[in-house]
Structure formats: structure tokens, C-alpha cells
Amino acid sequence: MSLKKFTDILFDRDPDARIDLFKVFPGLYRIFERRKLHAICRTVGDIIFTFIIIEGLFGPQDPSRNCILFLAWGLWWPTVVLSWFFVGRMWCGFCPFPGLGRILQRLGLTWHRPVPRILSKYGTYWSVALLALIIWIEESTGMKESPLGTALLLLAILSGAAVCAALFPKQAWCRYLCPMGRLTGVASTLSMVEFRPNHDQCRKCTTFACKRGDEDEPGCPVYLGAFNVRNNLDCLVCGHCLKLCPYDAPQLNFRNPFRELIVNKGRFITCSYIIPFLMGSQLARFFAEGTGSILEACSHAFSCHMLLYSMLLLAGFLYVYCVNRIGALLFGMTEDELFGKFSPMVPIFLPIAFAGELAYRLNYTISKAPDFFPVVGRQFGIPALETWTFSCPQWLYPAIDVPVMLIAVIAALYVLYMFVYSEFEGMVARWRYHAIQLLILFMFGTYWYFMSRGW
Numbered sequence: 001m002s003l004k005k006f007t008d009i010l011f012d013r014d015p016d017a018r019i020d021l022f023k024v025f026p027g028l029y030r031i032f033e034r035r036k037l038h039a040i041c042r043t044v045g046d047i048i049f050t051f052i053i054i055e056g057l058f059g060p061q062d063p064s065r066n067c068i069l070f071l072a073w074g075l076w077w078p079t080v081v082l083s084w085f086f087v088g089r090m091w092c093g094f095c096p097f098p099g100l101g102r103i104l105q106r107l108g109l110t111w112h113r114p115v116p117r118i119l120s121k122y123g124t125y126w127s128v129a130l131l132a133l134i135i136w137i138e139e140s141t142g143m144k145e146s147p148l149g150t151a152l153l154l155l156a157i158l159s160g161a162a163v164c165a166a167l168f169p170k171q172a173w174c175r176y177l178c179p180m181g182r183l184t185g186v187a188s189t190l191s192m193v194e195f196r197p198n199h200d201q202c203r204k205c206t207t208f209a210c211k212r213g214d215e216d217e218p219g220c221p222v223y224l225g226a227f228n229v230r231n232n233l234d235c236l237v238c239g240h241c242l243k244l245c246p247y248d249a250p251q252l253n254f255r256n257p258f259r260e261l262i263v264n265k266g267r268f269i270t271c272s273y274i275i276p277f278l279m280g281s282q283l284a285r286f287f288a289e290g291t292g293s294i295l296e297a298c299s300h301a302f303s304c305h306m307l308l309y310s311m312l313l314l315a316g317f318l319y320v321y322c323v324n325r326i327g328a329l330l331f332g333m334t335e336d337e338l339f340g341k342f343s344p345m346v347p348i349f350l351p352i353a354f355a356g357e358l359a360y361r362l363n364y365t366i367s368k369a370p371d372f373f374p375v376v377g378r379q380f381g382i383p384a385l386e387t388w389t390f391s392c393p394q395w396l397y398p399a400i401d402v403p404v405m406l407i408a409v410i411a412a413l414y415v416l417y418m419f420v421y422s423e424f425e426g427m428v429a430r431w432r433y434h435a436i437q438l439l440i441l442f443m444f445g446t447y448w449y450f451m452s453r454g455w
């Protein structure tokens with residue numbers, strides 16, 4: 001690995017520069033090919049998930065006596081969110097949700113029906129709708145404070161994956177319906193790594209075993225095959241195809257994290273729907289947490305809480321949607337004769353959306369971490385643990401939130417710069433460029449304002 005290539009990637013001097021991590025670290029290739037580490041991690045994950053679900057369903061419902069809330073919302077989910085930036089969709093290779101479905105399929109308990117068109121064609125819309133539903137339910141019902149609600153959410157995703165596995169071959173849920181997978185896929189367009197084949201090798205391939213499989217191994221679990229992977233949206237980075245490929249074509253590339261955003265230019269409908277909703281929901285969440293419990297404002301009336309939160313989410317969504325539209329109008333074009341319709345503001349705002357998500361999740365972790373051991377102590381009757389606590393200084397929130405959001409704003413400004421001075425060179429007037437820069441800073445200011453209410 002030459003230093004020049006590394007700096008070329010880092011500073012985006014050569015758009016095509018990549019470093020194949022499988023070649024640089026052959027041990028990594030073996031890990032993906034042999035899949036022992038995946039099996040160990042999945043087993044550990046299965047045990048923890050089973051514990052979370054059982055304790056959520058049957059354990060104490062008092063949040064101060066049930067540690068599964070911190071395990072699920074304070075450890076697991078922020079770790080997954082953090083992983084998006086570094087390893088993209090790799091989490092999916094270890095995810096325990098498809099486990100039950102795989103067992104059903106191994107036992108032959110599957111109908112093996114062909115995936116219907118309503119899923120293959122409209123699955124994106126379903127998964128985005130499911131994601132919106134989950135965020136709405138998660139926030140409006142205060143799920144992060146409810147062990148039962150948390151367990152039911154995990155059970156619902158597990159059941160969805162199992163039902164799909166019982167009806168269709170392989171992992172139809174993961175390809176078409178999983179809301180978490182959809183979110184992870186969109187976030188992974190910003191990742192430092194990408195899973196891609198060496199297309200020169202694929203051109204001479206006659207078996208396409210990565211998709212079809214062979215006598216011993218099934219092919220790609222999401223009907224994709226390495227040769228079809230052109231972005232980070234759908235590939236699970238599970239590595240199943242490594243063993244199947246006769247030419248060692250699959251690569252795990254280190255790349256400039258903004259390259260895919262620049263190349264995609266907001267052409268994918270998934271991103272266009274998810275980004276405004278995610279950002280809107282974050283503004284609503286930061287607002288609600290900075291303003292004190294909405295539940296208290298509603299005198300603990302559940303329906304009032306749900307209604308208020310729904311209105312907040314809607315207001316957040318409409319706000320981001322309008323800013324998005326203004327940005328698109330300022331950009332001056334949303335259609336190109338080469339690649340059709342696109343949403344220029346979506347890839348520009350995408351880093352802010354996922355930085356906001358990371359900041360929000362880390363804030364939860366910081367706020368709940370000091371109580372973790374005392375909660376475990378109360379839950380399992382270990383008095384010694386009840387005194388194992390510490391305090392997190394209040395400055396830790398801005399110390400994390402501000403750098404995370406600043407990096408995201410720099411990324412957004414960079415993507416805009418690349419659009420104006422490279423991809424659409426000479427097509428966006430200078431005043432429009434500066435106006436969109438101001439819009440990005442305005443969005444940053446909005447986040448700052450709502451975030452700072454909780455610091």
C-alpha cells in the first residue's frame with residue numbers, strides 16, 4: 001500500500017483510487033471466507049438478543065431495574081450507527097435477525113415461493129414506510145424507557161425476517177423489507193469501505209457462482225451476486241460469495257467516503273425519502289429532549305403524548321423538506337439528460353443526517369451509562385453493583401456533538417463544492433453556490449440550537 005495512493009484517496013485527488021484491503025491484509029480475506037469469526041459473533045449476538053427479548057418480555061418493567069434498555073439503546077444501536085461510517089453495511093454479516101429464518105430453512109420449513117413483484121418492485125417503499133413507523137413508534141411511545149416495547153420491536157423484526165424466510169428462498173427480508181437494513185444501506189453510502197468485485201475478472205466469468213451458488217454452497221443471500229454490486233445500498237458485506245468465486249474477484253476497498261455520494265448524486269429514491277424524514281425526526285427528538293418530557297406536559301396521558309410527538313415529527317419533516325426544496329431550487333437543476341432525475345440536496349445533507357443520528361444515540365449512551373451497573377445490581381439482586389456508578393460531566397455532550405456535526409458540515413460543503421466545480425462544472429452560478437453554502441450553515445445552526453437545549 002503506497003502512501004501516495006492513501007493520500008490520493010484521503011484528499012480525493014484520484015476519484016478512481018482504491019486500496020483493496022483483502023490484498024493488504026490477507027487475514028481479513030480469510031476471516032470473511034472461512035466465516036468462523038462471523039459464526040462466533042453471531043452466536044454471542046444470538047445469546048445477548050435472546051436475553052434482551054426474554055428480560056424485556058418477562059423481566060421488571062421499571063426502567064431503573066432492567067438493563068436491557070441500556071444494552072439495546074445505549075450499547076448495541078450506537079455501536080451499529082458508529083460502524084456505518086467505518087465499515088458500512090458489515091453489521092449485516094453479523095446480524096442475528098435472520099438467524100431464526102435460516103434455522104427454518106435448514107429444517108425445510110419453507111414454501112420456497114418466488115418473491116412476488118409487490119416486494120421486488122416496491123420493497124424499497126415498504127421498508128422506508130416501516131422505518132418511518134418504527135421511528136414514530138419509538139419516539140412517540142417512549143420505547144427507550146420501555147423494556148416490553150423494546151423486546152416487542154426486536155421480536156417484530158425477528159418475526160418479519162422469519163416469516164419471509166418461511167415463504168421465500170434466502171433472505172428476502174434483508175433485500176426488500178428490513179427497515180434497519182435500508183437505513184444501514186443508505187448510511188453506508190458514506191462509509192470508508194466498499195465491497196465491490198474486480199469487474200475485469202467478472203467479465204471472463206461463466207459460472208456467476210457468487211449469485212447462483214454451487215452444489216455445496218448457496219449463492220448470494222440477497223439475490224445480488226458480487227458482480228451486481230455497484231453501490232453500498234444492498235450488499236450485506238457478508239462475504240458468502242468469496243468462497244464461491246473462482247477468480248478471487250470480490251474486493252473490500254478502502255475509498256474516499258464521499259465518492260459514492262458524489263457519484264450517486266441523490267439518484268436513489270431510498271435516500272430521497274429517508275434523509276428528510278431522518279433529519280426531521282432528529283430535530284423533533286432533540287427538541288423534545290431539550291424541552292423536558294412531553295409526557296409531563298401531557299400529564300402522563302399516553303394518547304396526548306403520541307399526538308404531540310406525531311405533530312413534532314411532522315413539523316420536523318416539513319421543515320427539512322422545505323429546506324431541501326429551497327436547496328434544490330437554488331441548485332437550479334434536478335434532472336440530467338445522462339442519468340435522469342436526481343435530488344442534489346440529499347447527498348449534501350446525508351452526512352449531516354447520519355452525524356445527527358450518531359450524536360443523538362451517543363447522547364443517550366452518555367446519559368444512561370453511569371446507571372448501568374446499579375441497574376444490573378437492582379435487577380439481579382447484587383447490592384455491591386448498586387454503588388458502582390460514576391458521573392459524566394455535562395460538557396461531554398457538546399464535546400461530542402459539536403465535533404461530530406462540524407465534520408458533517410465540512411463534508412456537506414465538500415460534496416457541494418465537488419458538484420459545483422467538478423460534476424456540474426459551469427452549470428451552477430456562483431451566487432447559487434454561496435446561497436446553498438449558507439443553507440447548509442443554516443441547517444447546522446438549526447441542529448446546534450436544538451441540540452444545545454439538552455446540553
Ligand code: SF4
Nearest residue numbers: 092095097174178181
Ligand atoms: S437487512 Fe436487516 S435483518 Fe438483514 S442482516 Fe441487515 S439488519 Fe439484519
Ligand code: SF4
Nearest residue numbers: 202205210226227245
Ligand atoms: S464475483 Fe466471481 S463468481 Fe461472481 S461474476 Fe465475478 S468472477 Fe464470477
Ligand code: SF4
Nearest residue numbers: 220235236238239241
Ligand atoms: S454480493 Fe451477496 S454474497 Fe457477496 S457480500 Fe454482498 S450480499 Fe454477501
